[in-house]
Amino acid sequence: MLADRSARIPKVCYEIFVRSFCDSNGDGIGDLNGVTSKLDYLADLGIGAIWLTPIHPSPSYHKYDVTDYYAIEPEYGTMDDFRRLLAGAHTRGIAVYLDLIVNHTSTLHPWFTEARKSKDNPYRHFYWWMTQDQIDHLGISERETSDDSQVVYPWHENPGDDEKYYGLFFKGMPDLNYHSDALREEIARIIRFWLNDVGVDGFRLDAARHIYPEWDKEQSITFWDFFSKVVEEAKPGAFTVGEVWAETEEVAPYLRNLNATFHFDLSFALQRMLLAGRDEQIVDKLQASFNLFQKYNPLFVNAIMLTNHDQERIGSVVGGNIRKIKLAASILLTLPGQPYLYYGEEIGMLGMKPDPYIREPFLWTPDPGDPQLTGWIKPEFTTLKTVAPLSAQTSDATSVFNHYRTLIHLRNTEPALNQILAPNLQPVRLGDDQLLAYFRPHVDRSLIIIHNLGDTERAMTLPDDKSLFTEVLFSTDPLHETTLTTNRLSPHSSVILAPAGNARAVEKQ
Known part of the structure; x- marks a missing residue:
């Protein structure tokens, strides 16, 4: 039963800021038809679900201040366009999660x-x-x-x-008051509309910890009991992932009623580790968080990410260092959970706050006049001078894109890597805090993953009980092609090991 339920959960998800992704009609604004035109790209990348940032009518560029929960932002297209996107995604086995903002509306609602x-x-x-x-x-x-x-x-x-x-976030975004039964009835109708009448597969839930204000915050957790019951009655199995931007101890109770929550503690820890070049005993901390999450929901889903649309892009966090950008991906995509990629991470997009500049246009080709290229903002960080466009990276075996694509496909096909429920993770102690190593046990084939976080080559000696793990499934280290040939690991490199004689090689990127 656990395996059946896990199989229905998309293995790798992709967050799309619609305005910046792909323009289909030449107005400079990304739109739904643009997303539809890239579904083959996303399927080839190995994506199992897309999370669309808000697509409802709104006076802002970001659309988090909704004026109509039943309609599509005209800049993005029509309801027919959305239905075509949904059908196209489903044909390719891609689920679609709608960003639903139930904490507040626009003052124009x-x-x-x-x-x-x-x-x-x-x-x-x-x-x-x-x-x-x-x-x-x-x-x-x-x-x-x-x-x-x-x-x-x-x-x-x-x-x-x-x-x-x-209004917690902005005077133009007044908070809703769910002490009102009439409001709850309205929200229930909205949920049923999108799940049943339209057919989305689930919701990303904005500001989940702020549903009630701070003086009434204990009610925020109980609200999701109401919400999840409406979801389950409307469409059994529909997926919910909550934005609970807080430390793990505060996040955990929300998993009682939500399928998944984003792991912000992990996001910030990975960023610190990439900058410092040292492990923060992250595996032990993850194990502790899993134990806590399990108390509230034995079938919890750990939604993991490097950064999202509210955080400075991982490429800029690591100063544009391509090896560290790849290392970040290697860590994310080999940890247990459900990874969420922020659009453009797979080509190494850059971006620093203020917010519009962490949401810059995706670069498809080297043509500055590319009709797909959105033009609603003049980019400051991701430009043709700083980031190679997708078309150039596709044919480059050493590109960030091909690194992501290879890892995603490995994750999708390797049971030890794609186990989501009951996370399989154990530390491997190598006695060097510049090395991050962990064990992903699985009945089909267990794996060991080792990352060198530091700037210098490091010695690594596996424990005696792991000495048979010498077959290389994946490596970014030229020292190790298909077999572990030395006890050294190059700086900012990663290697995935399987037991000898029980492995299939994956092309090294």
């Missing part, structure tokens, strides 16, 4: 335009309203900033009104 009219408007209770005296009495006029919101003063004026409304 009809619910809020009604709510702000008067205190007795029936939509008033869809949002949080208080007078300044009430706010002061509760001591909630200010908040400490967090990784996911830099707003200090979350209460905002409504002209001509003695009550203010609460």
Whole structure:
């Protein structure tokens, strides 16, 4: 049963910021038909699911302030375009997850335009309203900033009104108030519409820990009990992955009602390790997190990533160092869990905040006039001078793209690597914190993965009980082609080992 359920979970997912991915009509803005045109590319890369950042109508470039939950942003296309994308993805065995924003709306959403009219408007209770005296009495006029919101003063004026409304992220994004049964009924209708009427496969859930404000935050976890029951009744097996941007201890309880949560602690640890060139005992920390997650959900899915649309791109984090970019991919794609790639990571895209510059256009070809190239922003980091476009990387056996593609296909076909439920991970102690090594046990074939995080060649001696692991399945080290020939590992290199006589070689990238 565990194997059957695991087989239905996409092995590798791909986050698409639609505006920047691919333009199909020459207006400079990425769109749904552009995504559809690249489904063969994604299938060839080995992607099992795509997460589309918000595609609802919205006044912003990022679309996280929704004005209509039942429609498609006109810049991105039509509902027919989306249905064609969905059908094309499903034909290729690719699931589609919709980014659903249920923490807040735009101030331009009809619910809020009604709510702000008067205190007795029936939509008033869809949002949080208080007078300044009430706010002061509760001591909630200010908040400490967090990784996911830099707003200090979350209460905002409504002209001509003695009550203010609460908006954690921005005054143009008022938070919804789920003490309202009528609002819950509306959200349930939205869920059923997208799962049943349209046919999406699941949701990425924005700001999952902020569904209720901080003074009522214990309610945020119980909200997802309501939400998950609606999802399961509407479409059994639909997938939910939550953005709970917090430390592991705070994340864990959300797995009681969500299939997966993003592992931010791992993301930031990997970034630090790549910069410092030293292991942070990450395998031990992962094992501890798995034990904690399992208490809340024995079938938890650990959604892992290097970075996403809210973080500086991994390519820039490591200073554009191609060997470290490849090393980052090697670590991510050999750890247990469900990896999420941020579009363009597979070609080494760069980007640093502010946010628009971590969401720059994907480079398909070396032609600056390429009609597929989106032009809504002039890129500062990912340009034809700094990043080789996909078409150039495809034919380069040593490219970042081919490194990703080879690893993804290995992960998809190697049972020890693609086990998602009941994560199989054990440390391998090599006595050197510049080496990161771990064991992926599996009944079909167990594997050992070793990464040299440092800038110098390192000696590595496997423990006696792992001495038979000498066949090389994958290597970025010229010292090791198909067999482990020396006890040295080159800087920023990785090697995947199987027991001797029980391996099939994968072309070295």
